[in-house]
Amino acid sequence: MxxxxxxxxxxxxxxxxxxxxxxxxxxxxxxxxxxxxxxxxxxxxxxxxxxxxxxxxxxxxxxxxxxxxxxxxxxxxxxxxxxxxxxxxxxxxxxxxxxxxxxxxxxxxxxxxxxxxxxxxxxxEGICETHPTANVHLPKKEERLPDYISIDAARALLDQEFPAGAAGARDRAMLEVLYGCGLRASELVGLDVQDLYLDDEFVRVLGKGSKQRLVPLCGSALKALVDYLDGPRRELAAHARRVAACPGVFLNKNGGRISRQSVHAICERYGRLVGIEGLHPHTLRHSFATHMLAGGADLRVLQEILGHADISTTQIYTHVDRTHLREVYLSAHPRA
Known part of the structure; x- marks a missing residue:
């Protein structure tokens, strides 16, 4: 290639x-x-x-x-x-x-x-004998805690009134799956119908490095996805301009696979409607992880669900949780 x-x-x-x-x-x-x-x-x-x-x-x-x-x-x-x-x-x-x-x-x-x-x-490859970057060190990376929204904000986002019609049902299902499964935008876009195991309440996800993993699909995320698949997706697929039907789960208005740019725009639009400015798909992934840990999820289980190769990547959410605990302590303890 x-x-x-x-x-x-x-x-x-x-x-x-x-x-x-x-x-x-x-x-x-x-x-x-x-x-x-x-x-x-x-x-x-x-x-x-x-x-x-x-x-x-x-x-x-x-x-x-x-x-x-x-x-x-x-x-x-x-x-x-x-x-x-x-x-x-x-x-x-x-x-x-x-x-x-x-x-x-x-x-x-x-x-x-x-x-x-x-x-x-x-x-x-023997093309060059010298390695000019051997002693050049990477700049120190700033430690940044991931952006996330509160549980109340997530509830407001997902419980708002979505437009009637196929696009509204699709958008609701997309936001529910992003937050309910902790997917990356690229993973959501790459989902095919054959990756859904609705009876078993799992979805097969192709993550970074072409690594596959199974992620639980339950509750309101499952319901929103089933509602979308039952009719609205077929309505969008009917507009396909291709001879072969698109296997993607989430389709655009022309019946093709929705783009990552569209997913970003959809997140921003619906976030703005409930007062969340600049909502990004990854913010929903961070929120999923933060809320799971706050609810008592095991770190190793969360690592598997998120598809992190190294648990140190997942551990950043423990820092977020500690920050939250400190805020609660300072606001609640009489001598804080």
Missing amino acids: DLSDSATTRDRKVPFVSGTPGAFRGRSAGDLLTGKTPLEHNVRDFLNHLVVERNLSANTVAAYRRDLEAYLVHLIGRGIDAPKDVRRADVEAFVAARRDCGYASASIERALSSVKSFHRFLVR
């Missing part, structure tokens, strides 16, 4: 990160990976390696591509077009330039991680 013609980046312009203007000014991101320099050719080979040999998801590969395109522009601006000419100072300058441009620490960390992986690939 050749990534040089990826539709997601073909027409996007990549701004200069640093360095002086040169012959590459104004070239599209897709043009940067046509193999006109050794570095461009190497980046394209690395991205193909991620797809073919490491079998990473399309979204993960797209993130690597964006980071490495910015890195390429940075190096080209410094007059570097071959991997053997890259020095530690060039990598550090790339990190500094992104920091000066106002990128968050998490974004800088991810970009540097992509660059490190790329240079490790070059050394492993």
Whole structure:
């Protein structure tokens, strides 16, 4: 699979990160990976390696591509077009330039991680002997507690009046499943009808790294989903413009699989109607985890439901819960 013609980046312009203007000014991101320099050719080979040999998801590969395109522009601006000419100072300058441009620490960390992986690939493949990122350390990541809404806010969101018709039933089911199952937006979008085990009250989810897991589907989330499948989904599917019916659970007005962008817009719209500004699908996932822990859920069980590879990722919600406990203590204890 050749990534040089990826539709997601073909027409996007990549701004200069640093360095002086040169012959590459104004070239599209897709043009940067046509193999006109050794570095461009190497980046394209690395991205193909991620797809073919490491079998990473399309979204993960797209993130690597964006980071490495910015890195390429940075190096080209410094007059570097071959991997053997890259020095530690060039990598550090790339990190500094992104920091000066106002990128968050998490974004800088991810970009540097992509660059490190790329240079490790070059050394492993015998393309380059030097590893300029070996002693470049990742910036310290700011510790941020996840955003979540209260149980009362979640109740207001899901108990509000949804519009009559197929789209309203779909939107209710989507929000119920996001909060009731703790799914990522990409996982919700990727659900197929064959992934639903309604009689057993489970849903099969394809998570990060193409790892499958079973997530309980119960209560109001199950009811809303069954109500949607019983008629509204068939109504949306009837508008399909394709010969083969879409297997996706959640469909758009044309009968195709709904997009992540639409899921984000739907969350924001219904959140705003009940006074929750900027509601994001991931906020509902964080809220699910926080409320589960507050209700006594086992951390290991929660890790399995959320699909976290490392329990340390799940443990952040214990910090959220402790913060809540402290607030309750301070407000309730007479000598606090």
